[in-house]
Amino acid sequence: MPLIDYADASPEVRAVYDDIKATRGVPDVNNFWKALAVHPPTLARTWASLRQVMAPGALDPLTKEMIYLAASAAAGCAYCIASHTAAAKARGMTEAMHGELLAVLGMAAETNRLAETLGVPVDEAFR
Template structure:
């Protein structure tokens, strides 16, 4: 038998926090997410995390500091596009379709075209394969970075 419509319509394993009804710390964080990420709505990921305001605050603080350091008054050695490419690569490797879509959207907003996305994903696929080979063969590292 096929999936029931209730399962197909469900968007998470918990009820998402209503963006309009959010208050207190959650409201502050939701507003900061929209401002920092230049969005007109709070994405579902954050609405799910808001079921635990402390967890929402922790994850948003980490993400804001690393992915949007300029918003925290910090300068990053990596530009915004590079940070998003890394996020996309890890998300693709981990098989997170939510994150792949989110980071692909962010890269598209930065002007990244389909050919560039294809190149990023080809590199991801290449290194997932070569990493598996090196790990499977248990090759001893012999190309070592200098210690600073």
């Protein structure tokens, strides 16, 4: 798949790139967006959704990034693990926090597997 740089992008794609750069305060968009530009409507829709979802709300930006990282790790997406680890660090994730997040991810994987293999019925108290 090609990566579409700003210089080679259509006005429609440049408008999305400009908004990403302004919202994030970065000089260039990362490769995910340059790859997604192969389908401009998906680029525009995905960015609009992400901007809305990741805005501060009841959860702070760092917590959102760590949740994003946890989900990406469980899904095994190497690119997403790399990009959301970087984003979480930029929002304040320390080495100690990162280490504990790793530990939780490992335990979740183990207990998820055990619960599914054992076919554990959901407790009434959890319904």
